[in-house]
Each structure stands twice: as structure tokens, then as C-alpha cells.
Amino acid sequence: MRKLSTVNDLVLKLRDTRDLSDAELRAMLETDAFDAQLIAAADNVRRASYGTDVYVRGLIEFTNYCRNNCYYCGIRAGNAQAARYRLTKAQILDCCREGYRLGFRTFVLQGGEDMTYTDADICDIVAAIREAHADCAITLSIGERSYESYLAYYQAGANRFLLRHETASDAHYAMLHPPELSLAHRKKCLYDLKSIGYQIGAGFMVGSPYQTTAHIIEDLRFLQDLQPDMIGIGPYIPHRQTPFGDMPGGSLELTVRLIAVLRLMFPYALLPATTALGTIHPLGREMGLKAGANVIMPNLSPVGVRKKYELYENKICTGEEAAECRHCLDRRVEAAGYRIVIDRGDVKK
16 A cells, blocks of 8 residues: 555645656556545635636437447447437427526437538527527537538537547557547547637547556646646446447546546536446446536437437436436535536536
8 A cells, every 4th residue: 555645745746737657657557545635636726716616518419320330339339239310400400499497507409410501501509508598508518520611610609529539549549449540630630610709629538448557648648738627537337339338347436537637627617527427337437527527418319319329338317308418417416515506517627
């Protein structure tokens, strides 16, 4: 067991400098010896910037069609067993209307890379949401597009974009994706989005197939360079209808540890306690909040399509109405010592 003074010194160094050497990060990530001090320090840092506020993002999973064949994803193009769907503009606006009534002030339009929705379609949907809910943030999470497409969405009224990089290692990326997909291009998309003016979100899977501690450290270094506004991480959960269906899933403990590390490295960041975290443990999201997370993304999609948006198996909250889900989250967040606020939840740098 490491001496307590050494543990405290490293945690304080990370808190004060927002950085550690690769060797120090490895030592911190590969043992639970730092966890108690890490989580306490992360919660203190989060409270200094955000108090006990937790921001909710209304997630609208509007299509589960995808042109890509990522080896880990349940809605990959090659999964012939997936029950596909697309929401209409009217359905999406209905989701936003209900979400606004329930206190959501950020809407996240998430889908596979479904090119049936043209740039004109996306702009039309975004502009309609912006007109109806001028005080809300509009986030897109629709994958890799051209600079010109991203600019058009931004000009139509979108102001945030989520694009998890999944891994910052070229070698590891090639293990998770078919040859036609490129990590260099994915990173370029993130820098394009940032240059346009979006608040950007990146992130990675914890415990994805073949991932090593060295890969995770590469992720942290990439995030230090990118300086995103939001960082989304969650445990890898396998899906039986993918090439990785028999691979082990990611660790609750390592995911929570990494949330705490990210909070100390990026005090300003918006860090979600993800649905995947809640899927692998009944109190996973609460554990994420206590380790420094300050965002939750409940599902506003119509109940009839939620089980079809199956990136991984056994996802929670697929049968709840939006209002039921929101009220349940209010109680659970309060029980963990925090409070959901009606706020866009902009980053505080």
C-alpha cells in the first residue's frame, strides 16, 4: 500500500497544476489507493466552480441509421438485426416542447451518421428549435461532417457539438474501426468545430477492447491539447450483435476514478454522469456525480423508439416517459447531495 503522504501529494499536485507526468498518471490509474482522496478533491473542485448544481440535457435520439461500421456499436451499418427508425421534424419538435415544459434548457440531437438528413434538413430542424426556444442551447451529436456543414448548422442556431473521439491512439483506433475511418479526420472535425465557435464535447470509452493505460494517457494528453468544454466518458458495454459481443465490459471503478481525474485536470469542464455508468451499476450516475460530474442527459425520445437506439445492451430508462424520468432523477440527484437546476448550463471558464 502506498504511503498516505505520497497519495495526498500526488492528488494535490494534480489539483494544483492540472497535470502529472505519464508515470504519475499510470500510478494513479492502475490502483485504487488514490480513489478516496481523488474523489474528495474532485468534489471540492467541482463545488468551487459549480456548487451543487447539476445540469440536465434533453437527449433526443432521432435516428439509429448509421453509415459506419464501428466494431463496438449496436447501430453499426452491418447490424442487420437492428430495428431502424427516423424521427420527423414534427416529432423532434414535440420532444423539445415536452422537454421545455419539464425544465430542460438544452436539447441534444443525437443520431448515427444518417445522411438521409441533408444539411438543409438539419438546418431546418435546428432553426425551428431555435425559433421555438430562443433561450435554449442546441447541441448536435451527429458525427463527422465537412467544415461547411458544421458552419451551416452553427449559422442555423446550433451552438454545441458532441463528438467523442473514442481513443486518441491511432493504433487503438484501427482496432475499433474499419479502415475507411480515420482518427486524424475525427480530430480534424473537433478542431474545425472549435474554430467555428461551437462549445465542443469530446470523450472516450473506458475499458474498450484492447485499451491499455497508455491509451488512456494518450486520451488525457489529447484532451489537454483540445481543451473541450465537455468531456463525456463512460464504461464500454458490449453488444452481442457486434464483432466485440463477447469482449469484457469496462470497469465502474476505473470510470469513476477517471471522472475524478478529469475534474482535477479540467476544473471548468462539463462532465456527464452517463447513462452507461447507470447501466452497469444501479447507483453509477450518483457515484459519477460524487466524483465530480455535473451533467445528466435524460432521454426525451418517444418511448416507442428508445429500445431501438441500442449502442450497447441493457440501457436503462428505455421505458420511462420523459416526465417520469425527470422526476425520478430529481429525487436521486437530491439524495446524492446535489440539485438539478433549470439552466442552460454553460461552461464556466
